[in-house]
């Protein structure tokens with residue numbers, strides 16, 4: 001069967017299923033249909049001209065086998081009603097259960113009193129809940145999935161809280177550690193107002209947008225260099241908990257191309273026996289990690305939107321010997337390269353200012369800060385937070401004034417990162433690296449050809 005036939009076949013079996021079963025089940029069926037439709041939609045544009053495409057993966061992602069299995073499982077189920085929702089801030093046992101279509105005072109009391117079950121409504125909201133109830137609303141089982149609190153496990157595992165009835169109908173609870181699966185996705189977009197507006201439109205999670213900015217942080221100053229019409233293509237991973245993509249998960253950006261002002265930049269994530277600590281590399285094998293960052297501004301949703309809107313003002317401010325970044329007071333400011341704090345305190349026009357001494361007679365200066373987070377003499381690393389944007393000293397409004405000096409002479413800060421040293425990949429790692437680059441190129445090509453948004457590749 002080809003893709004089209006499978007799709008029709010799947011839809012037909014769904015239709016006949018819906019006809020055979022009571023209305024009560026429509027909620028779960030519609031959810032199922034929704035997921036199915038989205039997958040099929042994402043795949044469709046990939047089919048023509050597919051000689052270089054990873055076909056096997058595409059076919060898998062239709063998942064008709066799982067669909068059949070799910071339909072069969074649903075059909076055999078003893079009239080259970082399966083509903084999904086997420087916990088919300090301020091949820092009580094009653095409000096959650098009523099949203100999930102259950103009425104069960106005994107279960108609600110258990111949620112309030114049982115030490116393990118209580119975790120469902122404690123701590124952060126946004127836990128994904130699947131609940132199974134009888135047609136009368138009596139809860140048969142509940143499963144909730146949410147992040148683990150332990151940092152070392154956060155990227156690989158999630159919590160699975162289970163509440164079930166035993167043979168006597170008594171409720172019991174337990175928490176298990178589940179292991180994430182990953183799913184590869186492709187996306188592409190074009191910048192019109194800000195990076196986040198574009199990644200939102202392409203349905204790319206915030207965490208991936210930030211990783212994109214970090215990936216090219218030695219090449220592109222995402223606060224100053226972005227241009228309308230810049231384009232990006234991405235290959236990234238999303239985390240899947242028991243078959244469902246999670247909204248809280250970070251996932252990893254695996255490869256990207258960013259065309260900035262007509263100039264393409266590419267990078268791929270690479271990790272091997274020789275390079276245990278994974279990192280981003282250009283397609284030429286040069287590490288993306290440079291001795292200096294292109295921007296002292298931490299990239300975030302707030303600073304992203306601000307940067308492009310205020311660009312004309314920044315141009316006018318450039319008369320003096322530095323670069324100004326307009327940003328709301330409190331926006332984090334970071335150190336651009338490893339060094340030692342040579343000054344942290346107040347100076348006339350600069351207001352609260354931090355000066356960092358780097359190797360080779362180089363110095364960077366960060367002025368008008370609302371807050372200083374480092375002290376004089378402290379050794380600090382690249383990317384470390386040194387304070388926050390403010391309007392202290394001679395500043396007309398909140399902004400960061402940033403200077404770069406070599407042996408006391410002012411230089412254009414934009415030259416700083418571009419001229420800085422890059423690390424090269426060890427020779428032994430080159431073969432596997434080039435193979436990975438080839439794969440990344442193919443996927444990026446596919447991503448770039450997508451008309452809109454994102455596509456799933458399992």
Ligand SMILES: [Zn+2]
Pocket residue numbers: 320322323324400401402
């Ligand atoms: Zn200034």
